[in-house]
Amino acid sequence: MDSLVHIPDPVLVVCAHEDDIEIHAGGTIARLVQAGKQVSCVLATSGNRGTGDPAKTMEELAATREAEQREASAALGVEDLTFLRFDDGDLLYEGRRLREALIRCIRANRPRAIITHDPFPGNGSEDACSIYPDHVTVGYTAFQAAFVCAPGPLFHPEHLAEGLDPWKPEVLYCIMSSRPDFFVDIAPVWPQKWGAIRQHRSQGRHVLGMEQFFRNIARELGGRAGLELAEGFRVLLAT
Numbered sequence: 001m002d003s004l005v006h007i008p009d010p011v012l013v014v015c016a017h018e019d020d021i022e023i024h025a026g027g028t029i030a031r032l033v034q035a036g037k038q039v040s041c042v043l044a045t046s047g048n049r050g051t052g053d054p055a056k057t058m059e060e061l062a063a064t065r066e067a068e069q070r071e072a073s074a075a076l077g078v079e080d081l082t083f084l085r086f087d088d089g090d091l092l093y094e095g096r097r098l099r100e101a102l103i104r105c106i107r108a109n110r111p112r113a114i115i116t117h118d119p120f121p122g123n124g125s126e127d128a129c130s131i132y133p134d135h136v137t138v139g140y141t142a143f144q145a146a147f148v149c150a151p152g153p154l155f156h157p158e159h160l161a162e163g164l165d166p167w168k169p170e171v172l173y174c175i176m177s178s179r180p181d182f183f184v185d186i187a188p189v190w191p192q193k194w195g196a197i198r199q200h201r202s203q204g205r206h207v208l209g210m211e212q213f214f215r216n217i218a219r220e221l222g223g224r225a226g227l228e229l230a231e232g233f234r235v236l237l238a239t
């Protein structure tokens with residue numbers, strides 16, 4: 001049976017930076033949208049420090065990257081896109097504010113599944129990107145918000161007064177894990193995934209060789225599941 005049918009919707013995707021979503025879950029999201037499932041995406045930062053060019057300002061970069069993200073989300077068919085606009089690289093120091101923002105998103109969207117970073121991605125020496133502090137912070141905070149705080153009425157009771165009721169998602173699908181145990185066949189939507197990734201021009205994702213680079217990653221993940229091209233997740237079920 002196709003693994004995709006096991007992902008319950010609504011689905012809330014919570015990632016740290018523009019391009020995290022498309023690179024690690026773009027094919028899965030394209031397939032969910034095609035299947036008529038409800039998908040909302042949240043970006044914790046607007047990637048406003050993601051450059052080596054000192055002439056750029058954080059404001060300019062945020063505007064560029066949000067515009068690229070809108071194009072990428074449109075390529076996947078995602079219409080509901082939220083930017084929380086924390087500063088890139090600072091999430092580790094924004095714990096309580098970030099957690100409140102994610103609790104609010106969960107109570108407002110009432111997702112059954114969340115796609116986010118793996119809070120415990122494993123041996124970081126294998127993939128430095130997976131232990132980048134913004135990534136593990138989003139994963140850890142989303143985990144806490146989903147399974148501990150959003151269901152608890154004494155966490156941010158002011159939300160309840162605003163009409164946002166407690167809510168507990170059923171499952172987290174973690175990207176960037178060194179131990180993926182759930183694979184989605186993305187061969188049918190590869191052109192759509194690549195069409196979304198390549199929108200992130202400020203990060204050089206559109207240049208020659210990039211499609212092959214990302215295809216090789218998808219082929220490696222697919223090889224673990226008997227698929228040509230796949231995305232891989234570690235599943236964390238609510239207790």
Ligand SMILES: [Zn+2]
Pocket residue numbers: 016017020135
């Ligand atoms: Zn990132």
